[in-house]
């Protein structure tokens with residue numbers, strides 16, 4: 312994976328453009344996400360461990376909003392269930408191109424990995440095949456809020472008995488003090504990872520129009536409304552959490 316450090320917001324920009332998963336972001340993405348999302352490496356690796364518990368023989372494992380395929384690689388490190396295959400989907404051409412290169416690299420280093428297909432496409436337009444694991448790792452927050460319930464409903468319909476959706480998201484909090492505290496602590500996390508005040512401020516204004524986090528309560532209610540029977544949070548670090556939703 313690229314080791315290029317994220318300096319995208321280090322210089323003052325006359326006008327901060329809306330954040331997009333373009334070529335510039337692709338080049339620095341592994342560094343950006345690790346320094347921006349507390350717990351990201353733990354979430355990704357354990358997503359593989361969890362997936363191995365839910366994977367059903369001869370089924371599909373989806374990585375939706377796969378970016379550079381970090382989750383796909385973790386699924387392939389941990390899932391050994393017969394006949395499973397991974398489908399990774401992202402609508403950023405730049406991400407998909409680099410993701411395919413990284414997965415070819417994984418194929419050349421390890422044997423007997425699950426087969427994988429990387430699709431460049433919109434997850435809102437996807438025809439789901441019967442699936443045992445669906446990962447939405449920091450992707451739902453970039454989907455228009457009024458599309459989220461329908462997408463989760465389609466995922467629920469595709470899930471096989473014994474399977475699971477694993478949903479990781481940045482959270483907002485209804486309690487004003489809790490929201491302010493965890494936001495400040497997230498900024499402290501970014502500072503500790505070497506981001507300047509300018510980088511933090513410019514990234515925030517780039518992202519605020521395109522990423523709309525929900526509260527844990529909103530996630531739970533929406534997942535239940537989409538037909539899931541049980542929602543179990545398994546990880547939280549500051550304002551970032553991951554949930555298991557059972558069909």
Ligand SMILES: C[S@@+](CC[C@H](N)C(=O)[O-])C[C@H]1O[C@@H](n2cnc3c(N)ncnc32)[C@H](O)[C@@H]1O
Pocket residue numbers: 332344355375376377378379380381382400401402403406432433434435447448449450453454
């Ligand atoms: C924060 S990144 C996901 C990180 C990745 N899952 C990981 O764990 O490294 C969000 C990704 O979702 C993709 N995305 C956003 N909206 C999408 C859509 N409607 N269809 C497909 N991909 C989408 C973006 O291109 C981006 O690569």
Ligand SMILES: O=C(O)C(=O)C[C@]1(C(=O)O)C=C[C@@H](O)C=C1
Pocket residue numbers: 343344347348449481514515518522
């Ligand atoms: O809150 C932030 O500043 C973030 O950077 C979060 C976040 C995410 O949650 O996906 C947003 C965009 C980048 O892709 C990496 C991390």
